[in-house]
Amino acid sequence: MPVEGLDDTGGQAPPAIALRGVVKRFGEVTAVNGLDLTVPAGICLGLLGANGAGKSTSMRLLTAQARADEGSIEVLGHPVPREAKRVRALMGVVPQQDNLDEELTAQENLEVFAHLYRVPRAGRRAAVDDALALAHLTGKRHTRVDALSGGMRRRLLIARGLVHRPRLVLLDEPTVGLDPQVRAELWGLIDGLRAGGTTVLMSTHYIEEAERLADDCALMSHGRVVARGAPAELIREHAGQRAVEHHGPPDRLAEIEALARAHGLPTRRTGPTVSVLRAEAITPSLADKLGDGVPRAATLEDVFVVLTGETVE
Amino acid sequence: MTAGMPAETAREAPAPPLRRFELAPVRGVWRHEFALYKRYWRSQSFAAIVEPTFFLLAFGYGFGSLMAVIGDYRYIDFVGTGVVGTAALFTSVFPGMFNSYIRRVYQHTYDAMLATPVDVHELLAGEVLWIAAKSAIYSCTPLLVAMAFGLDPSAGMLLVPLIAFATAFGFGLFGIWASTVVPSINSFDYVITGVVTPLFLVAGTFFPVTTLPGWAQAVSLANPLYHCVELVRHAVFGLRPLTDLGHVGALLLFGALMWLLALQGMRKRLIG
Secondary structure, three states: OOOOOOOOOOOOOOOOEEEEEEEEEEOOEEEEEEEEEEEOOOOEEEEEEOOOOOHHHHHHHHOOOOOOOEEEEEEOOEEEOOOHHHHHHHEEEEOOOOOOOOOOEHHHHHHHHHHHOOOOHHHHHHHHHHHHHHOOOHHHOOOEHHHOOHHHHHHHHHHHHHOOOOOEEEEEOOOOOOOHHHHHHHHHHHHHHHHOOOEEEEEEOOHHHHHHHOOEEEEEEOOEEEEEEOHHHHHHHHHOOEEEEEEOOHHHHHHHHHHHHHOOOOEEEEOOEEEEEOHHHOOHHHHHHHOOOEEEEOOHHHHHHHHHOOOOO | OOOOOOHHHOOOOOOOOOOOOOHHHHHHHHHHHHHHHHHHHHHHHHHHHHHHHHHHHHHHHHHHHHOOEEOOEEHHHHHHHHHHHHHHHHHHHHHHHHHHHHHHHHOOHHHHHHOOOOOHHHHHHHHHHHHHHHHHHHOOHHHHHHHHOOOOOOHHHHHHHHHHHHHHHHHHHHHHHHHHHOOOHHHHHHHHHHHHHHHHHOOOOOOOHHHOOHHHHHHHHOOHHHHHHHHHHHHHHOOOHHHHHHHHHHHHHHHHHHHHHHHHHHHHHHOO
16 A cells, blocks of 8 residues: 555556666766666566666665756656655665664664654554564564674664565665575565565675566666666576586687687686587587587576676676 | 565555655654663763863862952852853764764764655754753753852743753754864864864853953854853843843854754765
């Protein structure tokens, strides 16, 4: 149910997010460079890019904590920054940086934000309890944040952004720096949000995270989207179904790359290996020339490297 | 961990459209401050109460033994009323400087708050009103101590918290503005030594400004703390309506100017 009194869109659901030609410069640096991005309501969109691709700046533009130099931004049907305050009431933000108040308890942190998000007094206690339960921190409600583990803090950070049950959640690198077990826990939490119908925009530079959680991915490089689609579609379109990894000395790898490219097949170099993508299109004669390799499924990471020339973790 | 919060059951938030200035963010900021205060009220109260009391006792007894009266006042009464201004200055300018710098630069608390339906001017209002309210209460301590040493109670004393509030409002904002200007937290040394200390010394707290050279007297007129000290003395010993209207005007002007500067500084630092 939309937040009462704030849905004045006439009942027709607009895209949750629409950015058109957005440019953001910081002095000489152009962090976002003509960004076009539409996020339909109810999906989880993974914004995938290397560090410095413009993901976090794009997130800040959506909350009007950064102001675009060019272009237009609409969130939940409202123009930003003109109606930014209204938009921020409807969405939750989980920043990359842990900015919980360490001197307060988990419950106190949530109470402050329940106030700021305008959760009505009558429902505030329940909102805090629900958020604590969601983050599996009910038993830690009176524990100061500086005594919580890294995973608990990250869960609390997510719970803080959900305390008012927003329609849209911005997750900026939600699992960065966490160990695999905690990451898997958080994936369960994010999955639950998506399953409940909340629109999620999640920036990440973890390929696996995007593949695991996102309905749709937008690959960002140098401040713009270079490819967009469901992970499987992107892989099929840009990297084919399979890849073959070849190991060898640099001269041999260069030879393999040249052979593959001469036949119109994209390649990807990773240290002492080169992967020939769209391996299903390798002819028997080309296979003889390429020699033995290790077959594997093509991945989103292949797509990213092929399209941007950059690497992500 | 599997639980999600379905959008269909979204918690209902504010019905009316959000206005440009709302009290809800101010209350949210105060909730944050209050939670911290519950933890640190002992140390904060100790510093806020004991420091001006030391000034009062040291100057009151020290100088008081050399100089029994100043004008129509006993020296200890003169200092007791003057130190209210010192207390208002210290309990506002330091939290303004250090708390806002730390929350903005190290803790990123303001970034978190501004991702909610809170604008910079509401955040600033919440912070400075908390500072001023706390300062208004703590600044009365010197009067209580002076009363223990013979200062006669008067009805005008009830105005002292209001005067301290207005003063602390301006100086709290000054501190917040300074926190947006300094390149690092160490640079506060320049602000403290170069601005706060002179303000505190030439405000007529420990000696009348009329003993200063003419140019220094003129400068003291531009010192908001001087207007605070004069107002407190007049409230305690007898108001002088026309003069005091001027002092009130000076404090309000100071507060308005500092609001504009602090708001501009915070916006520049927090909104990219």
